[in-house]
Amino acid sequence: MKRKTLLGLSLASVLTLWAGASLSQINRLDPQLSPQLRPVSLSKFVQAGKLSELRLAQQDKFETLTDLDGKLFAGAPRTVAALGEKGEVLRRYNVGIEKLSISKHTADQLVLGDGARKILIGLNIASGQTTELLRLDAVTDPNAGQEPESALLKSGELTAVASNGKEVFVAMEAGFSSAIFKIDLATKRIVSRGWAPGAEMSAMAFFQSGLYVLTGNGSQVARYTDTVEKTHDKIELPQAGARGLALRDGELNVLTDSVSRISKYQIDKALTNLNTTRLNVDVIRRVDVRIPKIDWSKYLVKHYAVLICGDLAENFAGECFWNDTVWMYKTLLDNGYKPENIFVLYGDGADYASANPKYRHPSTVTDFPASPTWVNKVLDGLKNGDAANSLPKLDSNDTLFVWTFDHGGGGMNATLNLRGGAITDTDFANKLNAISYASRAIFMxxxxxxxxxxxxxxxxxxxxxxxxxxxxxxxxxxEFETVAGRQYSHGEFNYHITTALGRVTPTGSAINADTNGDGKISVREMAEWNRTHENLPENPQTNDGGPGVSFIFPK
Structure with missing residues (x-):
């Protein structure tokens, strides 16, 4: 049985615990350590307060915005405009780029992203002349094979650019594989890289040694370090749909109201100063050793599940990594699985403190970190038994349900990204195939x-x-929910398979995936519901070796 308790500590105790650790060090806790003590939530959300707004001329359909030494520049298809203090156009530059993104580059130059041709261009604001800075197909990768893969520079969609004057940052959209790359202009080499804070990134800005990314359907600005490491600081805008991003000291400017206005927001100056170290550890939790209550009878069918999600809620707009993990966990409970028979490997090993009651649970959900070490340890435990971690040895009468979620890479030789590393399809299969079972279902x-x-x-x-x-x-x-002004997102595949099994959407709408009318949901019916209801440019795959109809859930 899962026995989990909360241990509340004072802020002074927390600061003592983490004394000498930088924010990036805290975010990189060793995922291989025993998950006995770790933070529940590291996110710091800062609400931006509106200062004023400028109304733009209706004929201009600006889609992007930046600040260059106190002056605002806006971009529209084929055009960049210098704006005055009242939002009037002072000068226009014909740049001939249909799919345009802009950002500050140097004191007298903007960097323009050509999304169609995947080229970066410099625009001299004095002369109006343009110079080609970089072609993404000419970029080399000194660390080939490192995630996110540099192949995204060719296969992804260029949606936003930023610059620190010497290196450029490019946002490449590719679903859950969306990523940001930092590239040295002199050598045309990738310097650093990181996963995106959301599937869409409409603007970026480099300001005071930090990279800021507009995401969450234009409702949130996430902060990165200059080496493209995520921090847990986020600026929440009071409404979605913002475009462009222009940062000044204590001030944030975006295009709003169907890009007919520039809205100015006040933000904490410390948030744009990476010299300020923040700790947001509200609660430290100690997880007690679980006391196993396992029926070892080989004459009864036992139903087990392993849920694996390597990334954190904080790292993707809408918190989908946690939402889908706890939602699947609760759905399995509703379908007859016992909590002690569901093994949840999530992020760094701690539940996320969601503000949405839908994605909370009265008892603790997470059992282990979702690192390669712990994935291997759990799978080995289910093969051999591991009393220390309350892992039973499965036998040939048992069923096994496996669900995975995170970034992925490769191709036919695929990888699943986890906390602190990745696991290959071969290594994952070698571990999983060694476990005894009567039948199993795997959803990825x-x-x-x-x-x-x-x-x-x-x-x-x-x-x-x-x-x-x-x-x-x-x-x-x-398929998302909005609660108290905040959007909660999902994977397209996850949304449909989980609603099929649970027979209800997160907002309470009933659905019926029971196509054969037997009153039960099979794994084939889950997959078929997804296939017939999703509408995105992905092609779901199934392989049924036999149990597609017979693998049904206990309840």
Whole structure:
């Protein structure tokens, strides 16, 4: 049985505990350590307060915005405009770029992103002359194979640019594989990289040694370090739909109201100063050793589940990584699984303190960190038994349900990203295939998940993946909830398979995926519901070795 308790500590105790640790060090807690003590939530959300707004001329359809030494510049298809203090156009530059993004580059130059041709161009604001700075297809990767993969520079969609004067930052959209790359202009080499804070990134700005990214359908600004490491600071805008991003000391400017206005927001100056170290550790939790209550009888069918999600809620707009993990956990409980038979590997090993009651649970959900070490340890435990971690040895009468979510990479040789590393399809299959079971079902949301099928398929396994081996999986487009002004997102695949099993959407609408009318939901019906209801550019895959119809849930 899962026995978890909360231990409340004073702020002074927390500061003592983390004494000498920088924010980036705290965010990089060793995921291989025993998960006995770790933070519950690291996010700091700062609400931006509106100062004023400028109304723009209706004929201008600006889509992007930046600040260059106190002057605002806006971009529209084929045009960049210098703006006055009242929003009037002072000068126009014909740049000939249809899919345009802009940002500050040097004291007298803007960097323009050409999304169609994947080229970066410099615009001299005095002379109006343009100079080609970089072609993304000419970029080299000194660390080939490192995630996110540099192949995204060719396969992804260029949506935003930023610059520190010597290196440029490019945002490449590709569903859950969306990423940001820092590139040295002199050598045309990738310097650093990181996963995106959301599936869409409409603007970026480099300001006072930090990179700021507008995401969450234009409702949130996430902060990165200059080496593209995520921090847990986020600026929340009072409404969605913002475009462009212009930062000044204590002030944030974006295009709002269908880009007909420039809205100015006041923000904490400390938030744009990376020399200020922030700790946001409200609660430290100690997880007691779980006392196993396991029926070892080999004459009864026991139903087990392993849920694996390597990334954190804080790291993606809408908190989908946590939402989908706890939602699947609660759905399995509603369908007859016992809590002691569901093993949850999530992020750094701690539950996320969601503000949405839908994505909370009375008892603790997370059992272990979702690191390669702990994934291997849990799978080995289910093969051999591991009393220390309350992991039973499965036998040939048992069923096993496996669900995975995070970023993914590769192709036919696919990888699943985890906390602190990745696991290959071959290594994952070697561990999972060694476990005894009567039948198993595997559902995988991550990009390139179809590349796992050939390693896992057999006559006792049903497999469903969000996409092919050469495709990126997508966040849901219209399937989200808004609670207290904040959007809560999902993976498109996750949304449909979980509603199929739970027979209800997160907002309470009933659905019926029971196509054969037997009163039960099979894993094939879950996958078929997703196939017939999703509408994004991904091709879900299934492989049914036999149990697609017979693998039904206990309740």
């Amino acid at each position: 949301q991550q990009c390139r998940s179809g590349g796992f099928i050939d390693n896992l398929q057999n006559s006792k396994t049903f497999i469903a993946t969000a996409c092919r081996f050469d495709e990126n999986a997508r966040p849901a487009d219209t």
